Amino acid sequence: MKIAFGLITKFKAHPGNRKALVNILLEVAVGLEQYNACIQYVVSVNEDDPETVIVTEVWTDSGHHKASLDNEEVKAIIERAKPLIASVEKSINMDVIGGKGL
């Protein structure tokens, strides 16, 4: 039934820091271009909330996702993002079943 691992993470930036956080997370997406196991890393903002940044990810499996967090380049970028993040409001692990655009 499950074809991939999905993750939705909802960040709350400190007031006024959303744009800077978005830019850093877009850098993470570029850093992940080298990872074939990373199928998607999409950065979005929420129209109704000036501090929310949402990242939707799809990976071949959760193991590869976890391994990416040990990548020095990805770790360094995430360290730069931390001061901008007030909280990680929600993180939903998903079993991706299928659909269009994978």
Place this chain on the structure above:
Amino acid sequence: MKIAFGLITKFKAHPGNRKALVNILLEVAVGLEQYNACIQYVVSVNEDDPETVIVTEVWTDSGHHKASLDNEEVKAIIERAKPLIASVEKSINMDVIGGKGL
């Protein structure tokens, strides 16, 4: 800044109906193959909750997304899904900024 319209919808199926709901939503994804404006329509389940089905969508814009809801084929499939759905727990509209896999 915004390159697309994104939507995350979290459905709660009636107990025992998750698989049937997933299958119908996968039919919606097939029905949307004809829509170039629909970049993604991904159906996932949540490991921690046997009744949750999550659909993540990316469209060129919200207008095309709304128009798809008037499509007779899509409408008919959604009607079949309704009896299986206990609630639509959450629906988050997003401005997609960018990333990998779009």
